[in-house]
Amino acid sequence: xxxxxxxxxxxxxxxxxxxxxxxxxxxxxxxxxxxxxxxxxxxxxxxxxxxxxxxxxxxxxxxxxxxxxxxxxxxxxxxxxxxxxxxxxxxxxxxxxxxxxxxxxxxxxxxxxxxxxxxxxxxxxxxxxxxxxxxxxxxxxxxxxxxxxxxxxxxxxxxxxxxxxxxxxxxxxxxxxxxxxxxxxxxxxxxxxxxxxxxxxxxxxxxxxxxxxxxxxxxxxxxxxxxxxxxxxxxxxxxxxxxxxxxxxxxxxxxxxxxxxxxxxxxxxxxxxxxxxxxxxxxxxxxxxxxxxxxxxxxxxxxxxxxxxxxxxxxxxxxxxxxxxxxxxxxxxxxxxxxxxxxxxxxxxxxxxxxxxxxxxxxxxxxxxxxxxxxxxxxxxxxxxxxxxxxxxxxxxxxxxxxx
Numbered sequence: 001x002x003x004x005x006x007x008x009x010x011x012x013x014x015x016x017x018x019x020x021x022x023x024x025x026x027x028x029x030x031x032x033x034x035x036x037x038x039x040x041x042x043x044x045x046x047x048x049x050x051x052x053x054x055x056x057x058x059x060x061x062x063x064x065x066x067x068x069x070x071x072x073x074x075x076x077x078x079x080x081x082x083x084x085x086x087x088x089x090x091x092x093x094x095x096x097x098x099x100x101x102x103x104x105x106x107x108x109x110x111x112x113x114x115x116x117x118x119x120x121x122x123x124x125x126x127x128x129x130x131x132x133x134x135x136x137x138x139x140x141x142x143x144x145x146x147x148x149x150x151x152x153x154x155x156x157x158x159x160x161x162x163x164x165x166x167x168x169x170x171x172x173x174x175x176x177x178x179x180x181x182x183x184x185x186x187x188x189x190x191x192x193x194x195x196x197x198x199x200x201x202x203x204x205x206x207x208x209x210x211x212x213x214x215x216x217x218x219x220x221x222x223x224x225x226x227x228x229x230x231x232x233x234x235x236x237x238x239x240x241x242x243x244x245x246x247x248x249x250x251x252x253x254x255x256x257x258x259x260x261x262x263x264x265x266x267x268x269x270x271x272x273x274x275x276x277x278x279x280x281x282x283x284x285x286x287x288x289x290x291x292x293x294x295x296x297x298x299x300x301x302x303x304x305x306x307x308x309x310x311x312x313x314x315x316x317x318x319x320x321x322x323x324x325x326x327x328x329x330x331x332x333x334x335x336x337x338x339x340x341x342x343x344x345x346x347x348x349x350x351x352x353x354x355x356x357x358x359x360x361x362x363x364x365x366x367x368x369x370x371x372x373x374x375x376x377x378x379x380x381x382x383x384x385x386x387x388x389x390x391x392x393x394x395x396x397x398x399x400x401x402x403x404x
Contacts, residue, residue, distance in 0.1 A: 001038040002116070002133055002219040004049045008040060009117045017043040018104050020064035024051055025075075025137055025189055025215050026097035036187040036217045043068050051098060052078075060098060067102045073137070074100050099137040099215065109135070112144035130220045132182050136165050137189070138213040150182035150218050158182070166192060166212045174212055181216045190214040222247040223315075224286055227266065228273040228305060229295035230257035233320065236363035237293060238266045244367060246291065251276045253301070274304040281312055291316035291370060293350060297325065303332045310342040316373050318347035318366060325349075347373075352380060 001021050011019055019042040024035050039049040039057065041064035050057055056078045063076050079095040103109045112133060132150040136143045143165045147153055159175035166174045174192035181188055192212040225246035227234045238248050242265045250266040251273045252258040260268040269276055273296070280286050292309045294302055297320055306329070309317045321329065326348045333343060351365030352372070372380045 001113075001135075002036070002131070002217045004038050004040060005113060005116050007048050008113060011040070011042060011048075012110065012114055012117060018068050018102060019043065020067045020100055020102045021109075022051060022060045022064055022076075022098050022100045023137075023215065024096055025099045026095075028095045034187070035189070036215075039064075041065060041068075051096065056096065056098075060100070063098075063100045067100045068104075071102055071104060073102065075137070076100060099135075101135070101137075108143045112146050115146045130185070130218065132216060132218045134162065134165070134178060134217075135215045136212065137215045138211070147182060151185065153179055153182045155179050162214075166214070170212045174214060178214065178216055182218060185218050185220055187217045188215075190216055220289075223289035223291070224249065224280070225290070226251060226273075226277065226280075226292045227295060228252070228292065228301065229297065229320075230254065230259070230262065230268075231295060232359040233362055234295050235263055236359040237295070237366055238263055240363040240367040241291075241293075241370065242266075244370065249276075252296070272304075273301055274308050277305060277308055277312075281308075286312065286314065288313050288315055290314045292318070293366060294319040295350075297321055299329070299332060302329060303336060306333060306346065307336045307338055310338055310345055316347065316370050317345055318350035318369065320350045320362075321348065323349060 001023055004021075008019075008021075010016070019040050021038050021040045023038040024033060027033075027035055033051055037049070037051055039047065039051045039060060041047055041061050043065070045061075045065075047057075047061065051060055059078070060076070063074060067074055076098045077095065078098065101109055103113065112135075116131065116133065130150055132147040132153075134145045134147060145161045145165060147158065147161065155172075155175045158179050159171045162174055162178065163171050170192040174190060177190040177192065181190065190213070192214070223246055225241045225248045227237055227241075227248060228251050230250060230252035234250060238250060242248050248266040249269060250258065250263045251269045251271060253270065253272045255270045258268050258270045273294070277286075277292065292305075292314060294305055294309075294317075296302055296305075302319060302321075306317065306319060310333070319326070319329065329348065330343060330346075333346075347369060350369070351362060352369045354361065354365045354368070356362040356365040368380075372378075
């Protein structure tokens with residue numbers, strides 16, 4: 001649900017119709033969207049988001065309207081049956097379990113969403129704080145808890161927050177699993193062992209006679225992508241990687257070229273790229289999801305920048321240039337002390353071999369390589385010539401479509 005929270009804000013205002021949120025809570029086989037993907041349906045039929053390539057949205061829409069009418073959560077499973085190819089299901093052959101939760105005025109889900117909307121920064125901003133949402137998804141309960149700074153959450157704090165959600169007997173087991181997932185920045189379901197019923201308990205949300213299932217969703221700030229060098233190739237690349245969910249920064253020491261009007265989709269910084277990279281790394285604003293693309297094609301910028309980038313735990317480091325430029329660059333980097341292990345991380349010449357010529361084509365080539373690296377696809381080949389899984393591992397967080 002976290003990836004559509006910002007778009008749900010207008011639906012939370014006074015006088016707005018109730019709505020329901022359908023969330024993928026389990027997936028197997030070939031499925032188009034990962035666990036945590038959500039679709040919201042308002043009582044008047046309006047829709048935000050989607051759960052599949054269109055296979056199950058109609059049935060989910062109906063289930064959401066029913067959940068709004070009854071005020072109770074429900075769970076739906078969608079698969080594929082060769083016996084009835086026209087039945088509602090996934091033509092790709094996978095299976096989706098979908099939790100449909102009504103969001104009614106004044107309930108826990110509505111309060112949690114309002115808290116998220118009011119207290120979290122734009123997930124694409126440099127100062128955005130991570131956040132998590134924990135919901136109980138077994139039975140008709142509609143309970144939800146917001147966890148700020150999930151990477152720093154401790155079991156005692158989480159247990160206290162979950163007490164009214166899972167009941168006393170299950171609190172310890174649930175908290176331990178939830179904290180482990182929060183620290184990993186993950187999105188997944190958690191199953192806690194059940195205990196004996198608490199005397200006098202009548203609330204479904206606190207019924208300790210049944211096992212407890214929680215959905216934990218974690219949203220991290222958008223990953224960083226530093227594009228170094230202000231030119232037409234950079235402009236095209238900025239647009240493409242922004243679509244992949246990155247917070248993009250364009251860095252160039254030449255003020256006349258580093259004009260924010262040329263790169264409206266990026267934060268534009270006039271600075272020597274290596275100095276900027278060093279400052280951002282020292283400030284802790286880069287992590288193992290971050291990427292750097294060097295498009296300056298000038299040794300006085302390239303070499304010091306790449307020497308530093310290859311020494312940082314970044315997900316992707318690429319550099320533009322011909323094969324001759326690449327050989328010269330490697331020699332210069334060796335002379336600066338870059339090891340063979342460091343050089344092996346360098347994607348140069350940058351991009352996949354698509355025969356790209358124009359800035360837009362080159363940007364597609366680079367963006368495709370970034371996606372391949374993100375999902376561990378070292379040897380990329382056309383899908384028509386392979387027989388392995390089509391989809392890579394689902395990103396735990398953030399959902400990339402929400403970066404500004």
